[in-house]
Amino acid sequence: MAAAQILIARLFFSRWQKLFPPGIARAIRLVLYVLWAVVAFSIVLRFHPAAYALRWTPVLLRSTLSAIGNVWGAAAVPSLAIYYLLRFFTRRPAAEHSPGRRKLIRTAGTAAALAPFAAAGFGLVLERTDFHIKEIDLPIPGLHPDLEGLRIGQLSDLHVSPWLSVADLGRAVDMLNELKPHLTLVTGDLITQVGDPLDETIRELSRLRADAGILGCLGNHEWYTRCQDYATAQAARYGMAFLRTQARLLQWGKGTLNVAGVDFQRSERIRPYLLGAEKLVVPGVTNLLLSHHPDVFPTAVRKGYDGVISGHTHGGQVTIAAFNQTLNIARLATPYVAGLYRLDGRSCYVTAGLGTIAIPVRIGAPPEITLLRLTKA
Numbered sequence: 050m051a052a053a054q055i056l057i058a059r060l061f062f063s064r065w066q067k068l069f070p071p072g073i074a075r076a077i078r079l080v081l082y083v084l085w086a087v088v089a090f091s092i093v094l095r096f097h098p099a100a101y102a103l104r105w106t107p108v109l110l111r112s113t114l115s116a117i118g119n120v121w122g123a124a125a126v127p128s129l130a131i132y133y134l135l136r137f138f139t140r141r142p143a144a145e146h147s148p149g150r151r152k153l154i155r156t157a158g159t160a161a162a163l164a165p166f167a168a169a170g171f172g173l174v175l176e177r178t179d180f181h182i183k184e185i186d187l188p189i190p191g192l193h194p195d196l197e198g199l200r201i202g203q204l205s206d207l208h209v210s211p212w213l214s215v216a217d218l219g220r221a222v223d224m225l226n227e228l229k230p231h232l233t234l235v236t237g238d239l240i241t242q243v244g245d246p247l248d249e250t251i252r253e254l255s256r257l258r259a260d261a262g263i264l265g266c267l268g269n270h271e272w273y274t275r276c277q278d279y280a281t282a283q284a285a286r287y288g289m290a291f292l293r294t295q296a297r298l299l300q301w302g303k304g305t306l307n308v309a310g311v312d313f314q315r316s317e318r319i320r321p322y323l324l325g326a327e328k329l330v331v332p333g334v335t336n337l338l339l340s341h342h343p344d345v346f347p348t349a350v351r352k353g354y355d356g357v358i359s360g361h362t363h364g365g366q367v368t369i370a371a372f373n374q375t376l377n378i379a380r381l382a383t384p385y386v387a388g389l390y391r392l393d394g395r396s397c398y399v400t401a402g403l404g405t406i407a408i409p410v411r412i413g414a415p416p417e418i419t420l421l422r423l424t425k426a
Contacts, residue, residue, distance in 0.1 A: 050122035051092065053129050054085055084121050091118030095407075097273045100242055108244030112211040119408045120173070123367075124165040131162045172367065172410035178217050180224060180403065181415045188426035189335055189355050190394045195302030196335060196423050202230030202259060203419040205341075205360030206238040206268070208404025209250040218253050221403055221418055226258050228420050232299065232306075233259040235289070236360045237268025237313065237341035239280060241406055247276060248283065255287035261299050263289040266310035268341035268361065270406075277312065292339060296329040307331040309354075310339035317344070327352040335423075343385035346397040357397040358421070362386050364401025364414035377414070387414065394426050 061081060066074040094100045094115050103111065135158035187201075202225045209218055225233065235257075239250050257263050265284070271277045281291045290297065292310025299306045309329040314322050322345045323338075330336050330353040338349045343359035364387035365377025379386045390397045401417040 050088070050119075050126065053122065053125040054088055056129055057081070057125060058085070084118075087114050087118040088122045089118075091115045091122065091407075101273070101275070104243035108242065109211050111242065111244070115407070116212065116409050120169050120410065123408055124169045127165040128162045131158070131164070135162065168412055169408070169410050172412040176411040176415055177405060177409060178213065179411075179415055180221055180418055182224060182228070182418050182420065183400075184420045184422065185389060185398060186424045187356055187389070187396050187398055187421045188391070188394075188424050189396065190426040191355070192335055192423055192425040193304030195304030196306060197425060199232070199301060199306070199423040200228070200230045201358075201421040201423070202228060202233040202257075203236060203358060203360075203398075203400055203421060204233070204254075204257075204403060205236040205400045205419075206363055206402025206404050207235075207250060208238055208241045208245075208270070208402075208406060209247075210241045210245045210404070212409035213404045215246055215249045215253055218250060218403070219256070221416075222253060222256050225418050225420075226256070228418075230259045230420060231301070232261040232308075233257045233263050234308075234339060234358060235263065235265035235291075236339055236358060236400070237266055238270045238360070238402070238404070239268075240274065240276075241270055241404070243274050243276075245274075247280060251280065251283045251287065251289075254284070254289060257289075264297060264308055264310065264339065265289065265291045266339040266341055267291055267293065267312050269313045269315075272313050272315075294325060294329070296331070298331065298334075305331075305334040307334050307336045308339065309336065311345075314340060314342045314345050317348075322348040323352060326354075330354065343390075343397055343399045344383050346385060346390060346395075347392060349397075350392050350395045355395055357395075359385070359397060359399045360402045362399060362401070363405065363411075364399075364417070366405060366411060366414050367408070368413035370413060375413070396426070 207218055209215060240247050267277050271280055284291055293312050296307055296309035311326055336354045337356045338354045340357055340359050341361050346357050349357045362379040365379040368375045368377040385399050387399050387401050400419045401414050403416045
C-alpha cells in the first residue's frame, strides 16, 4: 500500500500534473498531500499499541480517517496495476489503429483503472450491511440421537463501530432470534477499538433468545482494547457467559453437549495453542470448542474435541472468485478462511461474521448470520 503511494507520487510529479492547468494541478496536489497523510495515519493505527495510545481522540475521527486511508490505499494497488498494463499494451500505436479506436481503448482503460474504487463504493454502501442467513450441517462423530438436528445460532466479528451501528446489530439479533436456535454462540470481536460502544453492544446482544442460553468466547479485539475482563463481567450481568478456558455441560434428553471456550489464541510461535484446554474435554459426550481463531482446529482435534466453531477471518472480507478458487488476503494468514472444514472425522465451521475492519467494505464475502445443525458424521 505504501509502495503504491510512492508510485502515484512519482507518476503525478513526472507526468500527470503536466496534463492539467496550473490551478487544477495545484488542487490535485493538495488533495494527494492530504490523502498521503491520512494513509500514513491509517498505517500507524494498525499497530495496536499506537492505536491504544490514541484512544483519547474521538472514535469517529479515528474510524473515518482510517477508513479513508485504507480504502484509498487498498484500491490504489489494483488500479495502478491496471494502469501499468494499459501503458504496456498501448505504448506503441499499431499502424492499423485509427485515432478514434485508440481513444476508445484509452477511455476503456481509464474506466478499468477506476473500477477498484467503484467496487469499493459498492462494498461500502450496499454489501457491507446486507446480512445473509447461512444454514450449515455440522457433522459430529458419535453424536447422540437426542442431539441430532440441534440448532446452534452464531454471531461473530460484530465490530460495532461507526461502520456497523448498534441498530444494525439489533437487526442481526432479530434475524437470528427468528430462526429459534436451541443455543446461541457469540464468538468474539464485539467492537474494534477503544471508544466503540461496548456497553450498548452487550445490551443489544442480551436480546438474543435461545433455549439453552447464550455462550461465547472473546476475540483479538477484546485483547487489543484490553476489555476482556470488563466485557465478561458486563455480559454476565445479562445472563451471557463468555467462556475463558471454561466449559458448560448442556443436556437435551439423554444427550449431553459440552461447550468449552478459550480466549484468542495469538500464534503458536508465541505460545502453544490451547494450553490446558484438554482438561475441559468430557469423555463420552459431544465436545465443542469455541475459539475465535480457527487455526487451533488441528490442535483441538488432537486434544479430543469433536467440533470447533470460529470466526476471525471475515471470510476474507473482500473476496474475488477466479479459476474455481476464492482469492483474498485471509488466505495468506490461514488455511481456514470460511465455511466447513473436516479433519479426522471432526468439523470446524468458520463464519464470515458481521462487521469489517480496516476498510468498511464487503465484496464477495457478505456479512453472515449462521445457523448450525448438528448431524451425525
